[in-house]
Amino acid sequence: MSNTIYIGYYFKVKPIQPAVEILIAELGYAGFESFVETEEGVTAYIQKEEWNENNLDDIQILNSDEFEITFTFEEIEQTNWNEEWEKNFNPIVVDNVCAVRAPFHEKFDTQYDIIIEPKMSFGTGHHETTHMMIQHILKNDFKDKSVLDMGCGTGVLAILAEMKGAKPIDAIDYDNWCYLNSLENVERNTCKNITVIEGDASVLKNKYDIIIANINRNILMQDMETYVSCLNKNGLLFLSGFYADDIPMIQNECEKHLLKFEEKLERNNWVSLKFIN
Structure with missing residues (x-):
């Protein structure tokens, strides 16, 4: 099977909350499948084969007077993912029992310790x-x-x-x-x-x-x-x-x-x- 190419959207949001939470929910309905919250807003990813210029037509928050939202987008080469996640991926602990971390994080004192090389937000535990x-x-x-x-x-x-x-x-x-x-x-x-x-x-x-x-x-x-x-x-x-x-x-x-x-x-x-x- 061929490798999947993604389109990355970089949203800058003011004020951040609750706009980011609403934006992620609406993007999810529009077909976006991976999200990284950033200091300025959120980065969202959609498979290129699912993408078209009308993907954002139904994102109502983009037309809201309550929030200022701007964005850029680009095609994401797969070689960029490791670098992206080393910058953005933080370890998580679920119910104080299970930790999910990358190889570059220190070990947690939890019953279950899972080490993954993170390459997308679905499947890291963050989503x-x-x-x-x-x-x-x-x-x-x-x-x-x-x-x-x-x-x-x-x-x-x-x-x-x-x-x-x-x-x-x-x-x-x-x-x-x-x-x-x-x-x-x-x-x-x-x-x-x-x-x-x-x-x-x-x-x-x-x-x-x-x-x-x-x-x-x-x-x-x-x-x-x-x-x-x-x-x-x-x-x-x-x-x-x-x-x-x-x-x-x-x-x-x-x-x-x-x-x-x-x-x-x-x-x-x-x-x-x-x-x-």
């Missing part, structure tokens, strides 16, 4: 959806459970699943860049039970006790039937990558496939849902 998925994994029993991390990004969720005793684990992403990055991070964390696969839902053939899918609403809706067909009886399905407004649509699709809703986490209008088969 709300990954943060909530980490919370789900921390709260649930993964020992000796077979796990699928669908849309694995950096592989951080698969890595934490192994640290919690899961095996075997498949980590799948259609993006070649994510696939290669997950391979690096699996090795960096000396994981032994994770198989990284490049592809989409069409490559699924195994059955799992737990499926983690942190992607986006449209892909979740499109592939739900496939996920359910791969889920063992009494298996758990954790979903994220969408907003609170999307819950009825997602929940209806899950219930159509006889999944039972169990729990919701919410963080800055992003949500993560837990279902049982």
